[in-house]
Amino acid sequence: MLLIHCPYCDERRPELEFGYAGEAHIARPPKPDDMTDAEWETYLFVRTNARGRHFERWRHIHGCGRFFNAVRDTVTDRFERTYKAGVPRPGEADGWTGETGGIV
Amino acid sequence: MADPVTIAWAPPAARYSLRTRAPQGLPPILASAPFADGHALGLGPDEWLLLLPDGTPPPVIDGLHALTDIGHRNLALLVEGPAAATLIQGGVALDLSLDTFPVSKATRTVHDGVEIILWRTGETAFRIEAWRSFAGHLHAALRLAAGDL
Numbered sequence A: 001m002l003l004i005h006c007p008y009c010d011e012r013r014p015e016l017e018f019g020y021a022g023e024a025h026i027a028r029p030p031k032p033d034d035m036t037d038a039e040w041e042t043y044l045f046v047r048t049n050a051r052g053r054h055f056e057r058w059r060h061i062h063g064c065g066r067f068f069n070a071v072r073d074t075v076t077d078r079f080e081r082t083y084k085a086g087v088p089r090p091g092e093a094d095g096w097t098g099e100t101g102g103i104v
Numbered sequence B: 001m002a003d004p005v006t007i008a009w010a011p012p013a014a015r016y017s018l019r020t021r022a023p024q025g026l027p028p029i030l031a032s033a034p035f036a037d038g039h040a041l042g043l044g045p046d047e048w049l050l051l052l053p054d055g056t057p058p059p060v061i062d063g064l065h066a067l068t069d070i071g072h073r074n075l076a077l078l079v080e081g082p083a084a085a086t087l088i089q090g091g092v093a094l095d096l097s098l099d100t101f102p103v104s105k106a107t108r109t110v111h112d113g114v115e116i117i118l119w120r121t122g123e124t125a126f127r128i129e130a131w132r133s134f135a136g137h138l139h140a141a142l143r144l145a146a147g148d149l
C-alpha cells in the first residue's frame, strides 16, 4: 500500500484514506460566455496526461477531509511532494527543482 | 484471567460537528482535549467532533462557525484491555504503537472498509465512533478478530 503525506495532517497515511481528484491547477475560466465551444471543451476534458511528473489533486477523504495537491511520477507511482491547496505549483514560487527535500 | 480485550457499546452521548476557522480552546488536528463536560477531537484543520454527556444542549461558540447535531448519526464502541491496540490494528492501516498513536490522539480513518473516528483514551483503551448503519459490521468484525487473539 502507498503511503501518502497529507500536508494538513502532516503525516504519511495509508492510500485507502485518500481519493484521487484529477489534474491540479486547472482554474475555472472567469467568463465562460466569452469562450468558443472548442475552448470550453478543452477546459472540461483535455488534460496533460503526463508520462512522468504530474501535478494532481487528492483528497484525504477518510482523514481530515481536505483537498490538497501532489507531485507524482506517473511512471514510477512515486509521490515526490504534496502541498496545500491554493499554493503555487512547486518550482514556480519556490526553488523546488525535484524530489530532494520535498518528501516527508 | 481477565479478558485481553473487551468490546462494549458506549452509552448514549451528545455529539456535535463543529466547523470554524477561529478555534479557541480547541485542540489541534489529530489531538483531543477536554471541552465543557466532555471532549473535543480535532479531525481536520477546521473540523472538530464534540463529545458531550447525553442531552447536553448545543454549546455556545464564539465567532463565525457551523455547529451541527450529529448525535443520532453515530454509535461508539469502547475497546479496552491489554490487547486493545492489537485487536484494532487488525483492521486499521495506521501504526497504533504508543509512539506514533499516543494517548489522546484522535483521527478519522478506515477499519475494515468502515470509516471510523479512532480516539485513544488510554494506553489500553480506545473509543471508536462509526456511522450508525456501519456500526453493526464494525462490532461483528472486531468480535470476530478478538476470537483470534
Ligand SMILES: [Zn+2]
Residues within 6 Å of the ligand: A006, A007, A008, A009, A010, A060, A063, A064, A065, A066
Ligand atoms: Zn489529512
